[in-house]
Amino acid sequence: MAFTLTVNGTSHTVDVDEATPLLWVLRDVLDLKGSKYGCGSGLCGACTVHVNGVAVRSCVTPIASVGDSKVTTIEAIGATEIGKKVQDAWIELDVAQCGYCQAGQIMSATKLLEQTPKPTDADIDAHMTGNICRCATYNRIRAAIKLASGQPVVKEA
Amino acid sequence: MTHHSTSASRRTFLKASAVGGGLLLSFRLAPLGSAEANTPDAAINAFIRISPDNIVTIAAKNPEIGQGIKTSLPMIIADELDVDWKNVRVEMANFDPDRFGVQSAGGSTSIPRNWDMLRRVGAAGRQMLVATAAKTLRVPESELTTNSGVVTHAASGRAVTYGQIASAAAKMPVPDLKAVALKDPKDFKVIGHSAKDVDGPKIVTGQPLYGIDVAVPGMLYATFEKCPVWRGEVARANLDDVRTMPGVRNAFVVKGTIPEGEMTLSGGISGGVAIVADTWYQALAARRKLRVEWTTGPHASQSSKGYAAQAAALAKQKPVMSIRKDGDVEAAFKGAAKIVEASYSYPFLAHACMEPMNSTARFQDGKMEVWSPTQNPGNGRALIAKTMGIAEKDITINMVRAGGGFGRRSSADPIIEAAWIAREAGAPVKVLWTREDDIRHDCYRPGGFHTFKAGIDAQGKLIALTDHFVSFGNDGKYAPLANMGASVFPADFVPNLEFGASLIPLGTPTGPLRAPGSNALAFVFQSFLDEVAHASGQDPLAFHLNLLAERRVQAAAPQGQPGAPTPPSFNFERMRAAVHLVAEKAGWGKRTLPAGTALGLAYYFSHQGYVAHVAEVTAAKKGENGIGQVKVNKIWVAADVGAHIVNPSGAINQVQGATLDGIGNLLAQEITIANGGVVEGNFDTFPLLRMNQAPPVEVHFIKSGNNPTGLGEPALPPTLPAVANAIFAATGVRVRDVPLNKVSKGGAAV
Incomplete structure (x- = not known):
């Protein structure tokens, strides 16, 4: 079936089965490899993208449900003011270890800061707990979110 | 620093005694091969290239699995080479142990095994540059100093950058690694100073970087269903139903080759059903229609x-x-x-690496090429050679950044699956495991x-x-x-x-x-x-x-x-x-x-x-x-x-x-x-x-x-x-x- 969707400001028409998750349309049809497959069940957050301004797990979002929504992925989040600040903070604090989950972490963190410009630790816990980091870079993810939000952060090294 | 003269030729194998583990490491300090034809850079040795504008490219020899070794090993070379880290670009080395020594990630061994050796690799490069500068400036080497990629003759106030003399330095004899002069650790300028992960900018912007992101022209995607019980085999499978599913190119039974008594994942290929399709999701959707009857063998009663x-x-x-x-x-x-x-x-x-197991393989003209987020490319090459009867010289393993390793990717099972299925499918294939495959087929x-x-x-x-x-x-x-x-x-x-x-x-x-x-x-x-x-x-x-x-x-x-x-x-x-x-x-x-x-x-x-x-x-x-x-x-x-x-x-x-x-x-x-x-x-x-x-x-x-x-x-x-x-x-x-x-x-x- 043909579906027309808008990804990072560009309209694409793709011919896939209606049950195909958005993640696999992004990765294997549109060649946007930034959103990652981690669990296929909405449990880890590695595939997080924004659909009409809402953070969703693209691995459990069928393409048929996307319609003419605007999809934003990690590849374009740096074009937003908050997204850029989050990416810069991630670099500044050298957050990543393997880095595989960080696209999803950044998409979730950007959404958090859009909604809550100065998040507390409790806000961060509540919003980021859906994103697993197997390397457990949580100390630095927390610090980077605070840095991106303009709150004081003690740099470790 | 003083220069030790040497007569060793660049073609000879050099042996360096690694102080760390007391091991005798042998490797050939030869030019960086693959990329040199395409760049104006001069290859000083297997690890170091220098461009005319003084940008230094250093090969990262070991697999990167999140332990930061792609950043830290090149830092060791950069310090002894005496260049600024900001002028260093890092690229992943080929898997070529003759040139790079042991290439694996495991046992927290990369630093102790490479510390002394890579210091000497950097120092050898510096020594070749100093010797070249001495000739260029017509002064004794002993009057020259280096700093930030520049050789200086203080007495005459003259200086040359590494980039200016790199192509001449590349023709100098390679020094004896045992004899090169090392820095006094108090003079370290890169080692001991925090550097950010060299792949950080790609990570935060979602650029293709991992095994799962590899793309090869004409590539198909595969999923591989294995028996829930170790060494189980396919008795019957409804392959005809699966083959009619959208996008499916092929579906076939693989007979296992893992010997009885083998309890690692690197002894052969597991029995199972491979489904090859135009996209991975199509392969997965087809797999949902797959019904397999297994012959489970003696382990099925364990709990x-x-x-x-x-x-x-x-x-x-x-x-x-x-x-x-x-x-x-x-x-x-x-x-x-x-x-x-x-x-x-x-x-x-289980290991549960964030990036599920995967590998990509292409079999062409009798040669196998694999791209894999592996901790141990040598293990993968050996398993392909043993299982598929392909000579090791005809097998290339490309190391790709891994989304976590934790020991799991020392096993070669995703590599043999990709290689086997690609040969059988007659096309380049990426094999990607589901999370459930990953949790249920671990070591x-x-x-x-x-x-x-x-x-x-x-x-x-x-x-x-x-x-x-x-x-x-x-x-x-x-x-x-x-x-x-x-x-x-x-x-x-x-x-x-x-x-x-x-x-x-x-x-x-x-x-x-x-x-x-x-x-x-x-x-x-x-x-x-x-x-x-x-x-x-x-x-x-x-x-x-x-x-x-x-x-x-x-x-x-x-x-x-x-x-x-x-x-x-x-x-x-x-x-x-x-x-x-x-x-x-x-x-x-x-x-x-x-x-x-x-x-x-x-x-x-x-x-x-x-x-x-x-x-x-x-x-x-x-x-x-x-x-x-x-x-x-x-x-x-x-x-x-x-x-x-x-x-x-x-x-x-x-x-x-x-x-x-x-x-x-x-x-x-x-x-x-x-x-x-x-x-x-x-x-x-x-x-x-x-x-x-x-x-x-x-x-x-x-x-x-x-x-x-x-x-x-x-x-x-x-x-x-x-x-x-x-x-x-x-x-x-x-x-x-x-x-x-x-x-x-x-x-x-x-």
């Missing part, structure tokens, strides 16, 4: 319940095998003022059971200790990584000691998980020692500092199967220093904590690293002997991994990650076997640590005067006992079985 029953029976008997015997434990128990006895257990664990951290007995004398000293280790294995041999060495602490520090083992037959592959052996042994030994400390009436810190005061038995000769965590020599003074420091930083005995909040101490020596932890935990007792809510408030870590921390930013990240990984192990992770297969399949049943469970981890390094050693692993083992000991201090309930959510009657709400 975790059965293991527990066998363990209970074996624990009542004498150990079948002796691991170590010192003094006379029975006499010592008779004379002891106090006896402490306890039994411990821990489960099988697991083996579970284990320990029954301890300790004798304490009237002065509170530990005088006797026995451990009956009930582990897994077949025909009197431990399953892979299911063994225990003879030197596990406190061996050597207790005059009367016996370690023995008995084995439960196992039909599930096992393998290394981050800090193999130590990740379990630290929990049981450091927890039981905490029991002994409390029973002796001493504060645990005082008890341990006493225990670490003197070696009471001559060090045992290393023993056990290859790969066993048998430390070369345990330096108890380094361990004491780490324990002292962590206690001081955590305010041990100095802070008043609210009721239900307490500290726990643990330490462990593994992978040549000395690491001590203090955990602060708030926990409540639940019911008779259970634990309610547990919150880890903070963990302090003191680590001694030698005189230099190559990249402090990366090192702190590793210690924090390994420590938190240990909390994840402790809280709720368990692999359960039923009907010979793994029950858990995804993160709902095999939960990884999450943000709201992750306390701050404060890291302190002790820079002792020892060669630098690795840091991917040694910070994990002390975590579990430190937290478990804090739970005891807070609640009076001893954690003897992990994960925590199955502790005794109460169960834990974590």
Whole structure:
């Protein structure tokens, strides 16, 4: 079936089965490899993208449900003011270890800061707990979110 | 710095003695091959290229799995080459051990194995540049100095950049690596200064970087269904139904080649059904229609319940095998003022790397090329050669950044699957596992059971200790990584000691998980020692500092199967220093904590690293002997991994990650076997640590005067006992079985 969707400001028409998750349309049809497959069940957050301004797990979002929504992925989040600040903070604090989950972490963190410009630790816990980091870079993810939000952060090294 | 002249030719093999491990490493210091034709850069040696505008490209020789080695190994070369890190570009090396030496990630060996060698590689490059500058400027080498990629003749005020003379330097003879002049460590400008991960900008912008992102022209995608039971084979499968599914190009049965008795994932290809399609999701959708009847073989009756029953029976008997015997434990128990006895257990664990297993392969004109997020490309190449009858010279393995490794990617199973299916499909193929495939077809951290007995004398000293280790294995041999060495602490520090083992037959592959052996042994030994400390009436810190005061038995000769965590020599003074420091930083005995909040101490020596932890935990007792809510408030870590921390930013990240990984192990992770297969399949049943469970981890390094050693692993083992000991201090309930959510009657709400 043909579906027309808008990804990072560009309209694409793709011919896939209606049950195909958005993640696999992004990765294997549109060649946007930034959103990652981690669990296929909405449990880890590695595939997080924004659909009409809402953070969703693209691995459990069928393409048929996307319609003419605007999809934003990690590849374009740096074009937003908050997204850029989050990416810069991630670099500044050298957050990543393997880095595989960080696209999803950044998409979730950007959404958090859009909604809550100065998040507390409790806000961060509540919003980021859906994103697993197997390397457990949580100390630095927390610090980077605070840095991106303009709150004081003690740099470790 | 002075120059040592040399006559060695660039074509000869050079041997460098690695001070770190005492190993003789041999490799050929030759130009960087693949890229030199396409760039104006001059290749100084296999590791170093320099462009006319003085940008230095350094090859990262070892697989990057999140341990930061793609950044830290090139830093070592850059420092001795004497260039600024900001002018360095890093690129992944080819897999070519003749040129680069050992290329693998595992055992926290990359730093100790490469520290000396890569310093010499950088210094050799610098020496060639200095020799070239001497010719260019017509001055003696002894009058030249280097700094930031520039050679300067101070007397005449003249200088040349490395970039200006690099192509001439590339034609100079390669110096003898043994004889090159190394920097005085006080002059290090790159080593010891935090550098950011070289792939950071690509990571945060979502650029293709990982194995799963590899794209080869004409590539198809495959999914591969294997039997839930090890070495099971396809009896029947409805391939015709699968082949009619949209996008499916091919579906076929693979007959397994794994020999009987093989208990690793690198012995052949598993039997199963491969489905090849235009997209991976099409392959997966087709797999949902697949119905396979399996021939499961003898392992199908195994279960975790059965293991527990066998363990209970074996624990009542004498150990079948002796691991170590010192003094006379029975006499010592008779004379002891106090006896402490306890039994411990821990489960099988999966690796659950964030990036599920995958590899991409292309078979063309008799040659196999593979792109894989592997920890051990040599293992993959050998397995393809053995299984598919392709000569090693016709196999190319490209190392791709891995989304986590933790030991899992030392096994070559995703590589052989991609290679086999690509040849069968007649097209390049990417094989990608589902999360369920990943959890259910792992080489697991083996579970284990320990029954301890300790004798304490009237002065509170530990005088006797026995451990009956009930582990897994077949025909009197431990399953892979299911063994225990003879030197596990406190061996050597207790005059009367016996370690023995008995084995439960196992039909599930096992393998290394981050800090193999130590990740379990630290929990049981450091927890039981905490029991002994409390029973002796001493504060645990005082008890341990006493225990670490003197070696009471001559060090045992290393023993056990290859790969066993048998430390070369345990330096108890380094361990004491780490324990002292962590206690001081955590305010041990100095802070008043609210009721239900307490500290726990643990330490462990593994992978040549000395690491001590203090955990602060708030926990409540639940019911008779259970634990309610547990919150880890903070963990302090003191680590001694030698005189230099190559990249402090990366090192702190590793210690924090390994420590938190240990909390994840402790809280709720368990692999359960039923009907010979793994029950858990995804993160709902095999939960990884999450943000709201992750306390701050404060890291302190002790820079002792020892060669630098690795840091991917040694910070994990002390975590579990430190937290478990804090739970005891807070609640009076001893954690003897992990994960925590199955502790005794109460169960834990974590």
